[in-house]
Amino acid sequence: MASPRFKPSRIDTLLILLALLIAALWLLQSVVSPLEPYLRSAQALLMLSGGLLVVYRLMALGRWLVRKLLWRVRHRMIAVFFFVGVLPISLGALVVAWGVIVLLGPVTAHLVTVEFLRQSSRLEAIAAPLLWQLRALPPGDRPAFLRRFHAQATGHFPGLMLQAELDGTTESFPQGSLSGVLPTQLPQGGGLVRTDDAFLLAAVAQERSPSERVVAVVPVTSSTLSGILPGLGILEIPQGTTGTAEDVRPAAVMRRALPVGGGIPPPANAFDWQINWPVQTVVVDSDTDEARSATFLLRTRPSALWQRIFSQETEMTFGVFTVLGFALGTLFVGNLLVSLFVAISLTRTLTRAVNDLYVGTTHVNRGDFAYKIDVRGTDQISDLSQSFNTMTASLERLMEDSKRRQQLEAELEIAREVQGRLFPASPPELGDLEVLGVCRPARAVSGDFFDYVHLDDGRLVISFGDVSGKGISAALVMASLHSIVRTQVALLSSGGAQSLERAASLVVERANLQLCEGTAPEKFSTLFFGAYDPKSGILTYSNAGHLPPLLLRDGEISSLEINGMIVGAFPHAEYSAASLALKSGDTLVAYTDGVTEPENAQGEEYGEERLRRAISNGAGRALQSVIEDVMDDVVRWTGDSTLQDDMTMLVLRRC
Numbered sequence: 001m002a003s004p005r006f007k008p009s010r011i012d013t014l015l016i017l018l019a020l021l022i023a024a025l026w027l028l029q030s031v032v033s034p035l036e037p038y039l040r041s042a043q044a045l046l047m048l049s050g051g052l053l054v055v056y057r058l059m060a061l062g063r064w065l066v067r068k069l070l071w072r073v074r075h076r077m078i079a080v081f082f083f084v085g086v087l088p089i090s091l092g093a094l095v096v097a098w099g100v101i102v103l104l105g106p107v108t109a110h111l112v113t114v115e116f117l118r119q120s121s122r123l124e125a126i127a128a129p130l131l132w133q134l135r136a137l138p139p140g141d142r143p144a145f146l147r148r149f150h151a152q153a154t155g156h157f158p159g160l161m162l163q164a165e166l167d168g169t170t171e172s173f174p175q176g177s178l179s180g181v182l183p184t185q186l187p188q189g190g191g192l193v194r195t196d197d198a199f200l201l202a203a204v205a206q207e208r209s210p211s212e213r214v215v216a217v218v219p220v221t222s223s224t225l226s227g228i229l230p231g232l233g234i235l236e237i238p239q240g241t242t243g244t245a246e247d248v249r250p251a252a253v254m255r256r257a258l259p260v261g262g263g264i265p266p267p268a269n270a271f272d273w274q275i276n277w278p279v280q281t282v283v284v285d286s287d288t289d290e291a292r293s294a295t296f297l298l299r300t301r302p303s304a305l306w307q308r309i310f311s312q313e314t315e316m317t318f319g320v321f322t323v324l325g326f327a328l329g330t331l332f333v334g335n336l337l338v339s340l341f342v343a344i345s346l347t348r349t350l351t352r353a354v355n356d357l358y359v360g361t362t363h364v365n366r367g368d369f370a371y372k373i374d375v376r377g378t379d380q381i382s383d384l385s386q387s388f389n390t391m392t393a394s395l396e397r398l399m400e401d402s403k404r405r406q407q408l409e410a411e412l413e414i415a416r417e418v419q420g421r422l423f424p425a426s427p428p429e430l431g432d433l434e435v436l437g438v439c440r441p442a443r444a445v446s447g448d449f450f451d452y453v454h455l456d457d458g459r460l461v462i463s464f465g466d467v468s469g470k471g472i473s474a475a476l477v478m479a480s481l482h483s484i485v486r487t488q489v490a491l492l493s494s495g496g497a498q499s500l501e502r503a504a505s506l507v508v509e510r511a512n513l514q515l516c517e518g519t520a521p522e523k524f525s526t527l528f529f530g531a532y533d534p535k536s537g538i539l540t541y542s543n544a545g546h547l548p549p550l551l552l553r554d555g556e557i558s559s560l561e562i563n564g565m566i567v568g569a570f571p572h573a574e575y576s577a578a579s580l581a582l583k584s585g586d587t588l589v590a591y592t593d594g595v596t597e598p599e600n601a602q603g604e605e606y607g608e609e610r611l612r613r614a615i616s617n618g619a620g621r622a623l624q625s626v627i628e629d630v631m632d633d634v635v636r637w638t639g640d641s642t643l644q645d646d647m648t649m650l651v652l653r654r655c
Contacts (some may be wrong), residue, residue, distance in 0.1 A: 077347040104305060108298055109279045111308060112235070116201065116281065120190035123203030123216040126153055127162075131205045131214040134164050142166070146173050161217040168211070178217060183284050186215070192283040193217070194294060199283065232308055233264045233300030268303035275300060352376075353385060360388055369396035412444035412472070419445050419475055422482050428454045430534055433582075435460065436623040437650040440594075440631060440643060447474025447525075448592045448648035449482050453489055458535070461489050464528040464650045465546060465567075466592040477515075477523045481567070484511045485529065492531055500540045501577035504529055505563070508542045508575040512567035524568035528590055532582075537654065539588070542577040547596070550608075550615060551580070552587040557612045560588075582654040587626075589615055594645035595630065598638045606637045623651045 069075055130149055134142050146162060150173045154160050163172040163182070172178050181195055182202065190203030199220040206213035264274060279296045356373045363371035369392050373385045427435050437450035447467035454460055463485045467474040488507040492500065508529050515525065528549065530541030543549075545566035548559035564575035582588070591611065598606050614633050618626035627649045635641060 077351055081347060104275075104277065104302070108277050108300075108305060109281070111232075111305075112279045112296060112298065113281050116192060119201055119218070120203045123157065123201065123218060124190055124205055126157075127203050127205035127214045127216040130162070130164070130216075131207065131212070134166055134214065135212070139167060139169065143171050143173075146171055150174075157216075157218050159219045159221060161219075163215045163217070165211060165213050165215075178215070182215060182217070183288075186284060190216075192220070192281065192294070194283045194285050194292070199294070231265050232304050233298055236297040236299065264299055265301055265304045267301060272301050272303045275302065353382075356385060357388060360392070364392060364395070369393075369399060409444070415472065415475060416441075416444045419479065422479060423450065424452055428452055428460055430454075430460060430532075432534060432537070432584075432655050433460065433532060434623055434653045434655065435462070435651070436627065437464075437648070438624075438627045438631070439646065439648040442594070442643040442646050443471055445472060445475035446646040446648070447471075447478050448594065448646040449478045450590075450648060450650045451482060451485065453486065455489070455492070458533075459492070460532040460534070461492065462528075462530050462532070462650065462652070464590045464648075465525050466594075466646075466648070467525040468523060470646070473523065477519055477525060477568070480518060481511065481515055481525055481527070484514045485527070500531060500533075501542075501579060504531060504540050504542045504577040505575045508544050508564065508567065508577075509573070512544065512573055512575070513571050515568035516571035519568055521569060524566045527567050532652070537582050539580045539582055539652075540577055541580065542575050544575055547591060547593060549588055549590040550612065552589070552615055552619060553583065553585070555616070555619070557615060582652070584654055586654050587615070587619070588652040589626075590650040592646060592648045594643065594647040595634055595649065598634055598644045600637055601639055606634050610637070623653060626651060 130146075133149075134145065137145055142164065146164060150160060150162055153162075161172070161174065161177045163170065163178045181193075181200070183193060186193070186202055186204045190201070193200040193202045200217050201220055202215060202217045204213055204215050267273070277298045277300065279298050280293050281296065282291050283294045284290070285292055360371055360373050371392065372389050375382050375385045375389070423439060424437065427437075435452055437452070439446055439448050439450065441448075447470055448465070449467075450462070450464045452460055452462045463482075465478075465481060467477045467481065469477075485507065488510050492503045492507070508527060511527065511529075526546035527544040528541065528546040529544070530539050532539045541560070542564065543560060543562045544564045545562065548562060551558050551560060560580065561578060563577060565573055567573075580588075596606055596608050596611055600606075610633070611630065614630045615626065618629055621629075630649065631647055634647065635643075638644065
């Protein structure tokens with residue numbers, strides 16, 4: 001077997017040409033130095049073409065893989081389901097999840113910031129009265145009052161530190177606790193302050209001038225934040241941070257985990273996973289007096305955030321939102337499961353049907369027409385499977401019919417050969433009489449027959465007939481009649497004309513009787529039987545219902561008489577005979593209805609008149625030419641080479 005030929009593409013041809021060009025330039029550069037720039041250009045072009053070839057080959061490989069992977073309808077349906085169903089749903093779920101995450105970030109930061117502001121407001125609420133009272137006291141009484149006030153407020157704010165700046169003096173308690181810690185400028189109302197090693201929550205109360213104020217400071221510790229965001233989770237606060245005002249990275253800080261509200265709450269359900277959410281807020285650096293951002297890490301759960309968001313709503317509202325969210329989630333998951341089930345079911349049904357059809361076609365290709373596809377369901381795909389089974393059953397019947405037809409054709413061919421042997425192999429050789437018979441069957445076998453027998457006494461016996469019907473049955477009757485006539489030839493004697501006519505009629509009578517006894521009444525035949533005596537030139541004949549033969553004499557055509565009815569229909573029928581003296585040049589033509597009854601496209605028969613003209617036109621020509629001209633003229637008249645009936649002619653001419 002010849003190996004497959006490689007057909008290079010345009011890119012392959014270009015690469016080959018560039019490689020040859022580079023090789024030529026490389027060989028010539030040692031002789032001609034200015035060729036080096038051209039060599040480099042050719043190398044660059046070769047690399048570009050190589051890259052294009054790699055891309056082209058990868059694309060071809062991709063197309064090949066796609067064809068291989070998507071050859072099965074199942075794989076195509078899976079791909080369609082993935083790109084139409086799974087991928088959009090997954091992207092939608094990711095978008096929803098990302099939207100929830102993006103929403104939770106600002107909400108969480110807002111919650112933490114609001115809580116710090118709320119604590120600052122509480123501190124401011126105690127710093128403002130303290131400022132009023134200190135302003136009303138003499139300067140000497142202020143330290144003692146500040147100490148008593150601190151002792152009372154410490155129960156509400158553990159680790160509280162106070163500093164009063166009045167009349168140019170600064171008093172703090174505990175003594176020196178806030179020395180060098182607070183920045184020069186604090187935000188209005190207070191806020192978070194970052195020192196070297198801690199975070200402080202500060203609040204400022206001042207009324208008349210910036211020089212008169214009271215600052216309340218609480219260190220951000222577990223006890224300080226014990227009341228912030230109850231049940232929310234754990235807040236990790238950066239300690240000892242460094243960096244710019246815009247960027248405080250968790251990797252650059254030391255964290256201290258401060259439990260808020262008793263630690264991370266327990267999960268509300270199996271999907272209530274722990275989340276670690278960074279929260280940024282603004283702090284004032286005590287060293288630079290600049291506002292910077294600090295990153296806190298909140299470790300909590302979505303259910304805790306959800307409850308905190310709706311903490312201001314009524315319990316009924318929270319329940320309604322919870323039930324609504326659960327219902328929407330259940331509806332989404334249910335729709336997803338139903339869609340998945342329907343898609344898998346439809347895909348499985350379609351792919352299974354296609355696979356069944358594919359397997360069925362392979363069986364049919366091997367000739368197994370008995371294979372049947374399992375029909376499932378009542379849809380169009382099931383009808384397609386049923387149609388396939390019906391088609392294979394029809395093909396099986398057609399194959400059986402074809403086998404029977406082939407067998408019948410073989411038998412018909414044998415019958416045709418057998419029937420062909422019944423016809424005379426060659427015309428008889430008589431001194432003054434030419435005889436020729438020709439039969440063109442419309443089918444494989446014919447119901448027409450002709451025969452001539454040369455007797456020992458020199459006489460010639462001829463028989464000619466047409467059996468009713470066509471095909472095998474007519475051929476069998478024809479063979480039977482042929483054998484009957486031959487067996488009756490012995491009745492002919494060498495007596496005078498009167499005895500010869502009686503012998504001819506007796507042959508026909510006995511043939512009629514035997515045919516009636518051996519065949520059904522509807523199987524009858526016409527018969528023309530005659531005997532020619534070359535000594536006297538007399539033709540003695542008996543015509544049993546056959547078309548009258550035509551006699552061409554001196555340019556005129558006449559018809560012979562009919563001496564009796566058909567044979568094979570009436571067992572007791574009687575027949576007579578007649579004698580005809582043939583003159584030199586006389587031509588006698590016997591024919592069957594297959595010559596005169598064929599019709600053209602307009603339904604008009606060929607007819608006896610056209611036959612007479614054809615015989616007259618053939619006067620003097622060879623008998624073979626006369627017969628062929630007549631039969632060809634009939635075919636031209638019908639306009640179809642397929643014969644409508646058997647055409648048989650027997651021609652006698654006396655020289």
